[in-house]
Amino acid sequence: MAIISSVRLRRGVNRPVEATEQLIAFKLRGEWFALSLAAVQKVIPLGTVHGDPNNTGISLTLYQGQEIVVVDVGHRIFKETAQAVVSRPGKTASPNAQESPSASQQQRCLVLIQNTAGEVVGVPIDSQPLIRQVPQSSFSPLPSAYLNRGNIHCVSSMIADDGGRQPLFLLDPERLSTIKEERVCQKSNQRQS
Template identity: 25%
Template sequence: MPVTSSLRSQRLSSLDHDTAHQYVAFRLRLAWFMLPIKSIYRVLPLDKHIPQLTLSGSNVPILDLGKILFGKVQSANFPRLTVNGAVVASKPSLLVVRGQSHLTDTEGLVGILSNSQPALQKITDNQMVPLPPTYSQQWKVDFINLMTLPSQDRPSLFMIDSDRLISSIPQCK
């Protein structure tokens, strides 16, 4: 009996490394980014204008990370994200994000403008790799440190660390 239980525990421990976590993927200009689903406070579709957000009497800062990372982009040629065989629509939205250390309160919120509808993605830890130096030198931000490699139905997704993003904004501290 001990032999089978140790084999079972070895098999189960090997499965723990490949567990998938849910992320919300969204497009910022030319690239796709992702956030853990736990850090998403709310998603608002945008029609014609960007709303002013207030929670608990204070304004929530709204960032155009696409503009910060890429500047003005003329080309409409961007990689497409496919979820269950369907291409994610290019409808703008506003993602209200909270830091992982602020999961129970409304402080530490920031709005991120997105060029697409958000899409849920299941990604395992072994699908993520450290951000290559070429990206970190080009973007000059410290809140993106991991990425996924592109696959047949998914372009590279760049992981945004919500705590680092929020700590880099003076109004959110």
């Protein structure tokens, strides 16, 4: 047994160790997105969402007596109306492109994230979240032509995986809270005019 152990040990020593990051992956409007696990506070069932009569994608929900600002990232990225997004049932699929028959019956969730300022923001998702360990070498910036179109916000990079998995768009929790602040400021300015 000692010989086998030393062989295994030598194999491990010769392998380069690549830094990885743990992500929480989920589906929004048919695309896979991810957030750093360090930014995620909790995942809860999506309750009733209130206070978005103009379909801005910014609303409120209550969780354990606390008001949580809900930022509908799908609304921001894909320009759908928020009302259609909230009422639409989610369809779940695996990032490995294997669907389970009961997955489409699952309830939508709300990912609670906390930014560096300590603010908690809720992001509604269309699937049950998955934990993924991703090598740092898989991260790549989005092409500038794609970013310059002006219809994508909150995405910092893309994670390409040649192992048969669909690519993930990495969301930036700081940019999510910036959008929230901008929308609140815009509404305040509109009321004052």
